[in-house]
Amino acid sequence: MLHSQSVLSDAHILIVDDQPDQLRLLIDVLRNAGCRISIAFDGSQAYQRALAISPDLILMDVRMPRMSGFAACRLLADTPETRAIPIIFLTAAGSLDERLEGLDIGGVDYISKPFEPAEVLARIRVHLGRATNKHGQEPAHTPVSESSGNNVIVRAAIRHLSARLNDPPTVEQLARLVGTNEKRLSRAFREDLGQTVFEYLRAERLRIAQRLLTTTSLSVANIAEEIGFSSAANFATAFRDRFGVTPSAYRDERQVQDVPPAQEPCLDRT
Structure with a gap:
């Protein structure tokens, strides 16, 4: 006791x-x-x-x-x-x-x-x-700068967006969830990432789409739904604008790159 x-x-x-x-x-x-x-x-x-x-x-x-x-x-x-x-x-x-x-x-x-x-x-x-x-002991306190404060807000918001990629909150709702206001959240994203919240969300969705196209057999429509696009057509347009190829063409290219080279047949010379 x-x-x-x-x-x-x-x-x-x-x-x-x-x-x-x-x-x-x-x-x-x-x-x-x-x-x-x-x-x-x-x-x-x-x-x-x-x-x-x-x-x-x-x-x-x-x-x-x-x-x-x-x-x-x-x-x-x-x-x-x-x-x-x-x-x-x-x-x-x-x-x-x-x-x-x-x-x-x-x-x-x-x-x-x-x-x-x-x-x-x-x-x-x-x-x-x-x-x-x-x-073992108390961590020493280090003063937090304004830029560090922005980084904290952005990281908290990103964690929340990642958990709800297919049904994200509005910017106003997201700001409330991380304890700030819409204006401060938008400024934090611009200063820390050089992007708006919407631009970050779209880029993250397309990044995950690349991985799904490469590593799964999900259809383009299913991937569009998984990452929160309203339709496969909208997803395909956004993907082509970002990467210069359609999702199907991107998948085909990756599959060709991943095919191992054919080996010369081993001949029995005895």
Whole structure:
């Protein structure tokens, strides 16, 4: 028990919640356990605070104004300075799909509201212990420049687009998912990649189409559907504009290149 308590002693916990009564309860519980505490009231503030203070662990509500806990988690997971910080979601929203999404984007655990203080402390102890064993010490904080911030936003957006290539969100929806606005997201793509979001999405679809044409026997129509084109004709036009050949011609060319050269017959000279 002494060892478990020592893990909590002086641990720096960032609590993220927009409900004052929940914040007061968590503050009391964690202070009594010897923790140092910082507070944020939404996901955007949580992201900025995490960059500034490098907490040992984050207790994150999910549904908050301005930026949700999930959007903040995506940004934190895509930022080298914060990706190692354990994030425990603390929320009244307990559907299986939501829990799986939270774990998939980088959360390490869930605690359902209303919570038991003893359970909160126990789960924090477990994840602080694992983080200490894995990393040995706190990572040094490095200031994040504006260009680095753009890169974080772009990487988070790309991860989201890759997961829904055949049915992508609109730019407005994508901006919300990564915790920013449409104007900032568009600027980040232009400055970091030299492309608009739409240009990146089309180029990525066509890149994957090349691989599918080369490595699978899917029809051109099936590939068009797989990567999110509205029709095989639109896909063929976009592919020809980008690569100078139709998808079928590209596949035929690749197959010819991959055919091994014929070997001379081995004659028995005995």
